[in-house]
Amino acid sequence: MNQYDYIIVGSGIAGLYTSLLAREQGSVLILTKGSIDECNTKYAQGGIAAAIGHGDSAELHYRDTLSAGAGLCDPEAVRILVEEAPDRITDLINFGVPFDTMDGEVALAREAAHSVPRILHAGGDATGEHIEVTLSRMARLAKITILEYFLATEIIVEDGVVRGVRAFDCRTGSVEEFRSRAVILATGGGGRLFKFTTNPDIATCDGIALAYDAGAEITDMEFLQFHPTALRLPGVIPFLISEAVRGEGGILRNAEGRQFMFDYSPEGDLASRDIVARSILYEMNKTGSDRVFLDVTHLPPRKTSARFPQIYRFCLDHSLDITKTLIPIAPAAHYMMGGVKTNAWGETNIAGLFAAGEAACTGVHGANRLASNSLLEVVVFAKRILQRTEEALKPSELACQRSDKDYFYFRE
Template identity: 65%
Template sequence: MADLAIIGSGIAGLYVGLQASKEFDVTILTKSSIEECNTKYAQGGISASIGEGDSPELHYKDTITASGGLSDPEAVRVLTEEAVNRIHDLINFGVEFDTVHGEIALAREGAHSVPRVIHAGGDATGARIEDTLSSLARRSGIRIMERHLVTEILVHDGVASGLRVMDCASGSVKEIESKWIVLATGGAGQLFKYGTNSKVATGDGVALAYRAGAIVLDMEFFQFHPTVLALPGATQFLISEAVRGEGAILRDVTGERFMERYHPQGELASRDVVARAIVTEMSRTGSSFVHLDLTNLPRQRVITRFPNIYRFCLDHGLDI
């Protein structure tokens, strides 16, 4: 019996678990190890309006604009108004964000009108956050059930009351009672042939909720990150949007810059715009790729700002 059962061990699940464990008995379940999640692979950072000249109102406006007006305004309001406090919570948990002259460093990414992206380890933001929170969770009183797949939300009299869980090692199945259930299973990127999501991103949370009677909507809105390094025999590797934020340029196979034809913000347009532009250019030129040109960036800046991207490329014969 748990007061709170959380399915998923990324930043969302761990954050809720750590906060709730101050007052309640918490169980976190994950079908892999606690560290294996999409959070681990996030590079660029987290957006919060902590910079000079920025505000929750401006962050709200940018977000609504980037979504083409399709976002839930109340959800965006909560996101943008609470972002600053959530960053401070992460700092209090021990996450060390990158700084410049003692102040939190801010980068600019797509669809943001000002620099507001907070990062850690250069381009290892997600990994730093996941390592910090998972370590805290392991040391806390939270019950952690790794390699346990939740197969069903148990419902009695119209109320979710527990979980049916399979031990991935033994195949045994058991039921866990819980007063409250939090779904924090992330996305479903593994539904698609190409992508950079973790292998655990298979849409479990939505499926569980739907089977339990929840109404689902907006399932057509899958976001694809525009820039991925795809090499024969190598894992598809995310190239952070922050690289374009530093000034990298997208070019077609002939070397021509093309994003300015599609949006006034060029390479820093929203991800859906950039992704569509890339696909359009690939179709127009009959190519299976476009180029991301970093030649205008100082070499040392690339190495220090994007150490993991630099190392991955170097390991695969690309000295950027």
């Protein structure tokens, strides 16, 4: 039986979190083109933003998000993001995500362009891995059907309504058809389109291409975020050095060893990502170097290795002790602000087709995503997709007029 209520394409945080909520409403199939945990989510370091700390508020988070987005955020979507954030964090905690604590309270870190510490993290800089492992374990326990190594190749649309997905079984070479009432694209971004990227191999923009082929609206594709600080060592992948490192006091220096960020912004090393990435490029051009440096040698070594265990270990494995030596870095493609256009309920312009996570464009990030707002956007808007489909399942007058319940209706 290849018939489900929901087909979810992708098994990062967007796919898994959505699947756990969808399971409450019907049968769920996850199709994912690699192993379940191969995705951008697993590599997220800094954490997830939410205004839950003393002295913080949804209003402050709202303003920081708009300001980072360079005037191009959708203010209504941002309002939803910041106001629903605390409840979605509670959901993640209830699912078992082990956020770090300090003195019995959730520990909050500061990242660039956030006016206060508001980033929850897990395992120091291993937030994504903890989220992925926790949610994939839950999905398996929830008896959701998960087909790994199945590459979605086509969204099936009949008479303007989504009916399912065609997928290529990478292990047998056969193509299979799966039918459903709703398809949720959770296929992530496309950093791999660029030579230097922090993204893993799976990030090839598939969902956006599939949606486009099916007739869905795509938007804001010109907004691609380059993370300012990816490791730049010959023969080594551009491993991400989290923004939280500068949040803890890391300083950017040019090839001549000079601190330069205050030449470009009053926020100095804590300016927003786009400003820092551009400033680094200017400095690289000025000094004729293909890199600048991040300096944490003035921070207590124990603090650095305990707060950033993954980064510390990765660099050490490549003969770089960051507590003693400057870290060579350069910008790298990191995050797609644009994607499949959705409204505030994750709905696309095609009946039955939804998009969540990095593949979607809800409008919250504008031209430049505020650090750690991505994981948050996933959970806030994924929840809204399921609130919407739950509504559609209710036998309301409107639903009877507009749907024989064979598919989900939406968009006025």
